[in-house]
Amino acid sequence: MPASFPETSATAEEEAYRHVQRALRFGRYKPGERLIPEEIAAEIGMSRMPVREAFRRLASDGLVVLRPNRGCVVAGLTVDELYEIFEIRSVLEGLAVRLAMPRIDEEEFEEFDRLLERMERAGQSGGSDWVVRHQEFHGRICALSQRPKLIHQISALHVVIEPYMRIWFDDCDKPHSAREEHAAVIAALRSGDGHHAEQVMQEHILGTAPLLAEFVSPGR
Amino acid sequence: MPASFPETSATAEEEAYRHVQRALRFGRYKPGERLIPEEIAAEIGMSRMPVREAFRRLASDGLVVLRPNRGCVVAGLTVDELYEIFEIRSVLEGLAVRLAMPRIDEEEFEEFDRLLERMERAGQSGGSDWVVRHQEFHGRICALSQRPKLIHQISALHVVIEPYMRIWFDDCDKPHSAREEHAAVIAALRSGDGHHAEQVMQEHILGTAPLLAEFVSPGR
DNA sequence: AAAAGTATTTTTGTATCCACGTATCATCAA
């Protein structure tokens, strides 16, 4: 285990939470599928109880739904819900760029350029880590805003849409417009106009929503 | 039990969650105070376990902090965190009014006028239910946006700041500017310009933050 | 044959129990 992680003697509940969240992010479970506490507990070698507690938090995050006496099922998104999440993201991440702007120096801009390059490479190689690079891009802007709660909320939304992002990226081999849009966000950031950068970010995010909307299961 | 509530055979965990959340909202527990699962379990006649599960959700909401092997303490806000919450509220509720606008008809406006009147009366009588009326006002606008997740996130933030709102309102007997500001929001809504209404709402919320900031415990 | 009611089985929800980690207090030394 590298020393980069403080590793504060992770509790079993924390381990279960990470485990299931990771599986959900990678789309290992399909929407509507039931999550059996005993199975998951067996997978990571613990009893049902910490898993159940983890379910509560996952339900708070909107990743699963927990109905009384009916257990835990993976929360799929309707088209409306997907759009709603992108609307929320647009204002939240818009706020993040606006707050991040005064904290970005020239060195930071160079880092962003490298990030865009890595995204480009990841996009062409077709590996699924384009999604990770993409989150890195948005995550870095959020981090620069220096607002812990804002960062937390935005990253929670990214987790919810991650499986759909993966399906979307796997499906579209054509080089989509994301590259220019992200470059546009950085350009707006360079301009020094906070409200303009906010606007560009909002449009970028809202523009992505319809592209993903095709990949939600139409039945729900 | 009135039939107004579906009452889907509330689980013990749900009951514990509501119970503690309510106590927290009313400021019955002070920030930093430890919450003993056994005590709370005894208060509502159940075992510790459902209470512990409720703690997980309350921690997700940011109402308590849960450190491994150190139990559950009430989460106080620093000044920075309070400002951050108001920043997030400003964009979230700004989005809500923008989305709500097309759904508001004349009948709805009259309802709003009655609401403002009730807030005024509650404010003068000095009862603590001005806070409730105030939440009703913001809540109604959110509800009209017809966005379940947005509504949920906003109301979660309202719960976090509610104890400070109560202290603030109890402390300031002078009739503050809130009345005009809320009327201004409605006026902007009547104007039919979504972005203008969004702007007014953002300014209203950001303007409230410094007024409350005085009441957070300065030590933290 | 179909529908309804009952019984069985599966699974959730709750309580009790045990072990480990943390905090507090007392005692001893400087």
Add this chain to the structure above:
DNA sequence: TTGATGATACGTGGATACAAAAATACTTTT
């Protein structure tokens, strides 16, 4: 008197066991 160190007690976290609820399958009746 003050600081450090150890012991004791309390409280948290996890596991197992038990009870209740729901889903399913089967039987019976119309």
